[in-house]
Amino acid sequence: MIIGLGHNIRRRRKKLGLTQAELAEGIISVPYLSLIENEKAHPKPDILNPLAKRLRTSQKELLGVTDRHVLRKAENLIDKIRNALVYEDDQEAQSNLEELKQLADLIADPKVLIKTDLLEINCLIHFSEATYEEKLKAFETKWEQLEDDANLMVWYLRIKGNILFMKDQLDQALFYYKEAEKVIPQVTDELEKAYIYGNLGKTYLLSSNPSLGILYTEKAIAIMMRKDRWMEMCSMLNILGACHTHKGDYKDAIACFERVLRIADQFNFSKMLLSRTFHELGVCYLKLKDYNQAIASLHRSLEVVQPEKLPDWEVGSVHRVLCQTYLATGRLNQAEEHITQAISLLKGRERMKTECLIFLGQIHYLRENYAEFSQCYQEAIDTFLQLGTPEKVAHAAHTLGTYYIHSGHREEGVHYLLLAVEYYHRLVPGYDFDVLFPEPLQLT
Template sequence: MIELGSYIKLQRTKQEMTQGELAHGIVSLSYLSKIENLKTEASPEIIQALCTRLGIQIDNSLESTIQEKCKEWYGMLFEVNDKEEITSKFKEIQSLMDSNLTESLLLFEIHKIRYYLILGEFDKALNKINELNEISGTFDNLHLYYWYKFRGNYCSLKDAEYNQSMRFYRIAEEKIKQLDLEDEEVADLHYIVAVTYSKLRNTLESIDYAKMALDSFMKHYNFVRCAQCHNILGISYRRIRMYDKAIKNFNLALHLGKLNNNKQIIQLTNQNLGHLYSTKGEAKEAVKYFQEVINDEEVHLVERVAAVASLVREHYNIYNVEESKKAIKYGFELLNQFKNIQPYKIFDYVLHTYDYLLKEEYSKFENLVIKEFIPFLEKSKDFANVIIYADLLARHFEKQYKYKDAAKYYKVANFAYEQITNI
């Protein structure tokens, strides 16, 4: 049960009501402060009066209904669901929360962090974290589990602070021992730990956690989540050059995606297969898979732009100039559809990089990559792409007989490689 003081504080701040406005004529300001900070227990009469002023009714008859609706909504946040459906369900529950005293409130408020992240509303997610941080001392183990899990999500998605994410996930994992969570919830944590280890290039750990998640999702016949795990395993095996195992996992992911007619899973897997064949130096196969993603208009715009960026690089590397130019033109057309290009800035940099090279606008190419693109990648700790574009720049300087500059950027690429191997 949520502490009543924490509940009152949450509702008061949400309604932008001052302590003075809420306390007036009911209790003193200092007494309300003690109630909100859990330093005293108020009488039922005072709680009733405060709730009445907040427009909240104390009625336990709706508790089971609210809990069921919350559980359904929480489940929607962990599957591949339509954002409009998630938002519609959120608004329905929010209206119940606004008018009823319920023990489900705090868990609902914590899940809002995850909800805002799904919508890409990072400022709202951070505001919710800061708001809840004030009362986090009252959280029980279940609250703390989700609190740390979603803070890990925030650090990973917003700031690419994967080490900090992992610290939060580790705390959440410790809480599992004290809770009776459903298997698929534990599997979800294992999956995001696997993803985070993958981002950190801790490949063996990523494989271990992906396998744990996969075992659980298989038991529950959750084939979409199984496909996600197979993709992580495929990426991991590709990195350690176990290509047969990588292809096997990607093919399983592809099969499960088609079984569920899940276009996002199918095309994510095609993108990964493209990268695999690119790594193997099999350009024609790589191009085939990247083109599959681009041609599917049902796939999210960001995935298609990512595939175009990969395709441009692949065509450039095999001296397919005209196809590179066509892909660049199409990539810019897709980018123009974003209302805010900032979250997808990397694709803009990639397209401009190759556009300047192909047009032989070398001063623009050098300025972009040196002054903007590489610093952007270094700030994001995207060392894999630092290697690619520092190496591209170094080879460019070699062709220009600028050997001192070439050596400088080969060193940048080598340093980035060391960062990956040392993470």
């Protein structure tokens, strides 16, 4: 195991604020200490003892030896925290994390310490604490050879991807998830594999590639079923159903959502899961043009979560779909009311917030407020360009360009239509063929 003595020496040295020169003085040379810390040399007891004294610890702790009872307790707490995050039990996750962090002072095993640090970052992200990026930087400095353990490396890459996903930077998030996928053959933790597959499925869904979304989400569901992880499996079923909705396979989508509701009847699941299921059902019914069912499901999404509270961005997302539904039925006042609420709640979710500008623009168009309509679309296109979402750039530019052409503004219309062509091309690359004719066949 490469992660061991050298990492413990470096970790302890940095914790005490010692330089390599200060630790090595009178004991060994700095280059030799560097070799030890990088696991390229293994000191004998006559060197390790004085190093341990200067580090105010014991040989035993530096060697990574920890009481088995303490290790079992720590691993049990780690499992409890991960489960609490899945079941949205924030209070239990927080209390168990505090206990685990106190226990960490008695632990020398670097694997457990890395898991503890990763869990703390996970919790900070889950609780929307702004310090998670600072903690992640400290983690990357502290554990320089993380790649030596595939299970921990995948977990770390998943966290990096999740942070970017939260910021709607889907291409960058996908990069880290794909890097994690490369490590999966060496991963022994089946749940980590499932989480990566699920994240890939969700990201491909939002990147307008529902076919790949289905492929990866089904992989995640298969693992969750084998492990009897019903809550996570239902979350994956919601993603799978959303992929089917995006593809226009509404029967398959509804089957996924109804399966979640049946399973939820058998377990004490978080109300947030049910809220998300009704949300996705509402989207599906909207696509089917069953507007009454869509409105009923979306309102149910907001009602079922009480007294629990959805994050603001999720409430905003429901209001956004309610706006679409009322817009489709011509009820512009209700549509505007919901889109205004959505915009105010979607702070920090730039992609969703920008989609709201499109719907607000449509409301202005139907009211013949054409200046406000074009302003909304221009602002949306600029933001979609910054976010790197080619499909949304193409569709919005196509609409705005068509409007300008029909309203006699040819120059502006051509500009936006050419932009649409450019970004449609990025979605569906053209077929390459030779310009010149082939040589004529020599007939005999």
